[in-house]
Amino acid sequence: MVPGVRYGTRLQDGVVRFTFDGRTYEGRQGDTAASALLANGVVWFGRSVKSRRLRGVMTAGPEEPCALLTVGEYPNVVPNVPATECVLHDGMVLRSQNRWPSLEFDFASLLQWGGGLFTAGFYYKTFFLPGWRAFEPLIRRLAGLGMAPGPAAADSAANRPPLEEHVTCDLLVVGAGPAGLAAARVAARNGLQVVVVEREPAIGGETEFEESVIDSQAAHHWLKAAIASAAARIRQGSRNPRRVPRPEPGSVRVLLQTTAVAIASDSVVAYRERNEPTNFRIHARQVLNAVGAQEQPLVFVGNDLPGVQMLGGAERFAALYGWVPKEPVVLFGNHDRLYASALRLRGQGARVVAIVDTRPFNANSDHLRDEAGADEWRRAACSLLQAVGVECLTGSTVRVACGGRRLRSVEVVAIAGTADTREIRCGSLLMSGGWLPRRALPVGTIVGAAAGCLDLAAAVASGHAGGVAVLQQTGLLAAVAEISATPLATGDPSPRVEPYLRSPCATHEEKRQYLDLQNDVTVADLRVAIAEGFTHIEHAKRYTTLGIGTDQGRWGGHVGAAILADLQGLPSATASTSKDRPPLASVSLQAIAGWRVGDSFRLVRRTPLHDWHVAHGGNPEPMGLWFRPRFYAANGKDAASAAMVEAGRVRQIGGIADCSTLGKLEIAGPDAAAFLDEVYLSRPSTLAVGRSRYAVQLREDGIVLDDGLVLRLAEDRFLATTSSGHGLHVLSHLEHHRAHRASLRVSVADVTDCWAVIAVAGRASADALRTLLGRDPQELSPMAFWDWSGPLQGVGVAGQGGQRLRVLRAGFSGELSFELHCSPALALPLWEALQVGGLEPYGLDALDILRVEKGYLTTSEITGQVTPLDLGMEAMVAKAGPSLGLKLLQRPAFHEPQRPRLVGLRAVDGRSSFLAGAQLTVGPKDRVPMGYVTSSVFSAQLGETVALAFAARDVAPLGARLCARDPLRGRDVQVRVVAPVHFDPAGERLRGRY
Amino acid sequence: MACPFCGLRPLEEFLFRKTVPNVVTGSGNGAAAGTDVTDSASAYAQVYLRVDSAERSVEEWQHVAGCRAWLLVDRNPSTGVVRSVALLGGTQ
């Protein structure tokens, strides 16, 4: 068929060009890959995963198990896209899957000639000697579904997060078919705010192809009118995830191409892939599921041949995309819809040659006799069809679909009586085995076809009744009857399905009765599963791979479960299917997490000096959410040599470091001092205003949570600093304690971002600050601070225009040192002024050398496993008030002699280096470690490696010899235990005595 | 979860801290029970002991990505149904 002459409701003007396996094709705007390729005469869309059989298009929807495509060019490929869901645009690149080297000739399909090689359990049984690994490379080459995408370019759409939108409504209707829209209509007319999600790009469900009438109007007009007036008033959804748009009172908002996939806490998650990918979180008071019914396949020999299709799918192709098979068509099924479909397809130009109906006329079945006159309709339809040359074979079944690489004919037998076999030549077999409810979210009420209402009148009435029930619950049902009258609908007659499981065949033919087309699971495989004892559907599913493909068993899962029961002599009607798990429709990993790479992986916090560091080779590295400069490239060719230079310079002259990442919390209120005494060991209440103190806080269980400085800014106001990574955690901890101590008049605020911190260290620091401030900073006694106001040499004026500066005599280097806490805007001018004063920046690695030399602690030591006693803080504990965690610190295990305690370590030979992470043993042959090295640096000052470690106190007194063992990275090193303070133990430098 | 200040908010805005001990056996209300770990008799029990019930769990949560209030959440761990959300420690 030439593109351009097709007529279909989804087709628009305009041609799209695309390639499939390298060949260029033309389709129409609105075409899916499936409809366009079918219209171009393409029969084969791919091969199955296991036995590599050629496959065509089976369905016309997301349940498509066969025609799966890889879309795009590497690395931006999307695998396993059902051709039936892939709406074309110009220049699209499509590839078939599971074939090598080409679709028409596939190497692995030769394996089929081995005959029944890939039966259930094949992998488990065949490849278990000499070991799976020997076969894995070959199997991996042949296995897998499509091509995985490569790393996405930084600016590609793949790296953008999907939009996130919260929607609230009175009623959420899932499915915009006749039932769903009837419910939405009556609810909205009575004042409810209704949101409808619809998977398809159009509303209407089967009324898109079924001639039908509701309230004397063409059904699709009625449905459009049902929502149009209300929908016009709806605002578009906001792009801002924080805003919660709410429909106007009495409205219907339809979200097309959106699938309800899961329930998260109490909201429904719906996902829209197309246009702008969006996650909707729908908070609804009530939910109605009108998801419709899934047409079921029939099981006969060769039911996977290209040319065999679902009848409903073919009807969609005909009405929506104007494609009907060119070859003679046979319809096969077990209900009355066959006849209506045959008439419609003939009208579309299909050559229908026969209808094979499993139900005989004049059946003795009670089910059929119940509906008086129902068979009359079928008889009338039969004579009408027979008059135009369509053979109607009732009480018959298709036993075998014949053909090599595509359907050539079908073998039809009568179900009862003589074994009269007919062969009918055809190129298309359209089957329909009845309908079962589609999978729905386990929430709300089910209406329409999903509730078993298979004809239009019943479905509309059911949806309407569902909407009325919601209104009754909310007490909003209008007294005006005409708004709420049940709509009258007529469409195809009730299909009167009579269950039919599978056609008869010899046992050896069962391996061509397919139940899962993606994984080639057949009735024969179920027999093997039962023989092996996998009789429950959940076991059989995993043993045979029934329903584990991308279609998740939508096509043959139910039939497979029924046949599994039937093979065991159980009533198939009661067979349970395997459990459905969210998401209900496939959602790309991209949408869930794929964009969380690079800068989107997590939040980033930058200090006010970040740009300066970057511009000056500062190598900012992540530290929690922060970035901190590790070393400055000008000082050395690598981190180790640069850090050595920087640390040495601080010891000889001085330096400055950006410590803005320290957490800063302000605690204020009349009871602030009492509150802090309860959370810190070091009794902040005894501090004088203008002074600070090193402070440690414990968790409730006696373990050290964090350490820092507490500054008393005023009688009722304190500032506490925390480790860089711990600010938010400590804030939460303080807020928690405050919640429990509701009577205390105190408040806690995070001021981390309000203050930049510059450490100024070394003997030159005093001079530099004297120049800056015009006053000798050594007038400050250790741990005291000034809230500085006044002119700053070359910088500006502090204490004015919101520019604040605090000068604190404290540090983390062991030198005479100060911390400048300042407004972020002051940070850069101060930083540059201090460099003019002769101080050069040092990075995190240098800071680490300086602090290990002095035995100062970081998170390497405060690991969340150590007590203050382990850290040698007995004096602080003894002086502490009744603070949090002290009671449980008394537990005997914390006082046992073998408990590790903080020590310093040096190599016995004074030369060897050993690394953090090395395990400590007493003797070189001991196998059980009694401690470990937490931090280790090479100290240029001392000319050797110095380390901090935890070692059992009973066997590691000062001077003890231990063995630091590091078999993976280094050799064993004999070490001796020293005090943790390696450098300047008397603290002369701290006092400015050089 | 419904924050008393912010209303219905997505779960990822909240942070769980702990299950409040002894609520099921009824030794005092949860708000008072969680804190007083300086009392030697109960410190250990407060931190480590609790009755794990399939039907009822009283827990401390913080609306950490919202108003930062600490909350006492009474919920059914089997079904996830939240019975009540109250402010931890009463009025703040």
Ligand SMILES: [Zn+2]
């Ligand atoms: Zn809140």
